[in-house]
Amino acid sequence: MFGLSLAGFAHPWWFLLLAGVAALLGWYLWAQRRRKRNVMRFTNLELLEKVAPKRQGWVRHVAPALLLVSMVLLTVAMTGPTGEQRVPRNRATVMLVIDVSLSMKATDVKPDRLTAAQNAAKAFADGLTPGVNLGLISFAGSAAVVVAPTAERAPVKHAIDNLRLGAGTATGDSIASAVAAVDSFGKLITGPEGRPPSRIVLMSDGKQTIPASLEEPRGAFAEAKNAKNAGMPISAISFGTEYGTIEIDGRQQIVPVDDDSMKQIATLSGGDFHKAATESELRRVYDNLGEQIGYETKRADASRPWMVLGTLTLIVAAAVSLVLGQRIP
Template identity: 65%
Template sequence: MSLGGFTSPWWFLLLLVLAALVVGYLWAQRVRRRDTLRFSNLQVLERVTPKRQGWMRHGPIALLGVALVLLTVGLAGPTSEQKIPRNRATVMLTIDVSLSMMAKDVDPNRLDAAKLAAKEFADKLTPGINLGLVSFAGTATVMVMPTTDRGAVKQAINGLTLSEATATGDGINASMQAIDSFGKMIGGAEGPPPSRIVLMADGGQTIPREPDAPRGAFTKAKEAKNANVPISTISFGTEHGTIDIEGEPQEVEVDDAAMEEIAQLSGGEFHKAASTEQLRSVYNTLGEQIGYEIKRTDASKPWLALGTLAVIVAVGAALVVGQRLP
């Protein structure tokens, strides 16, 4: 553990005192040996002095030194990184429900697979996260405002139905508005909670045609960046998806490049999922990233406990070995 991991590293100055005590102890042992050798009658000395225990007589002092080191480390305030569940955050799950989601390149089809994975994501998300739901096709709809009621979110996921066109920018915009409204309601003195959009889609937008248009996905991704709302995108599907429109098969290839660009412009991450298993894996990863945060917490208790235990053992050993305290 580096010095940067301690809250009060100046306590380590006590180790200088400990070093001085060690030097003093060694010097006292040397003086004692010198004075003993000056005794004129060694036979009498052997009768009047207690039998020496050799190296064991130094054991209590050594244990006491170890105890002082452990206690010094504890007093210096060591810290450690721990994964702590978030108790204050907002996530908008934003799902594409355009007709391309009926493609069966993912079993049983893209939409049903997405529903199942999204519900599992809701179940596994830590309880303190407020989760909302937005669906989008030609327009965007806020199905559920952010809430800790997972049942309401899963019920809304079950009710997702397909519609024509893909207005990805509108989906992002609706999610941002929901986050903003919710943040104003619960912000308080601490301000709005940290927020994120999880955008799952299988293709590029069709309304408007240009992603850089005012309503476009790239424009809204930049606005999300400015609002400090990163977008985690999930490009779901394969390059071989098709749907039937009026009896004619039509290819609905996923647009990974557009989804990756949205994530990059917003300061979020891009994920690719070409199967139900991969989608579940992505959601599990996002659940870990969103639901938990790494914090440095106090780790002094084990050091203090071990130091105290070492003191007790040192005192006990001194009484047994030398019939006196060290």
């Protein structure tokens, strides 16, 4: 929707026409006073009542008033008022990075973390605007570019359906792979406006295990800083609960989410952090991200409402004049 806020005008010099509208108003008022004086000069008032048409009182001013209002509205339309408009992005690149470490088979999120994540990720892919290029990276002990950025949604959704679990959590490698994939794709589609805006959407449920330290060159914190330097903010989604468990070698092992690390990754990259403990919450997070990524707010022409109102007012003025005076003003 257009905002009717008159924050700016493309052609403000058309406001000079309002001086002409003001002159017409002044002329009309002068003509009415002159007409009244001429009536008072007519000495035979009895005869005047017989030959002069019945006066309609204030109603006779309705048509001229509407005509002047329509002129004002049309003048505003001609000045090219601008308003904020929410429009789909024509160019943007998103890398969806999904953790497929063994902890994703925990059933604290029904039916299990991986299945819930797959369902929400496919809905995210469907909801993105057509102008956004979407790619997919999965990571466990290492990261793999499963689908390079593409405007087609079917390959991404098919790949999401075929995600498989693996040992380890190389969060830093996944971020590095995403940055490299976006950079390579950006070189192919860079236009006069430069590289399209890009975003990394990182969804993980556990703590990085490869390498051991988040601060190491291949660690998530170091790679998050590199992502920021590359102009690729990370939307980090911490998915799961504190009480998730999986069975390893016949024993139950707790696999809680690592919110603190994900928050820090988002902060270091200049991005944002989100927490989801259920599939429905994850879907809401993805929906919000889709709105942020797929649309942008631009100042655009907002003259149409003024043109419509001005034209309708002009039509009403003509109709009123025909009904009351049997003529168009």
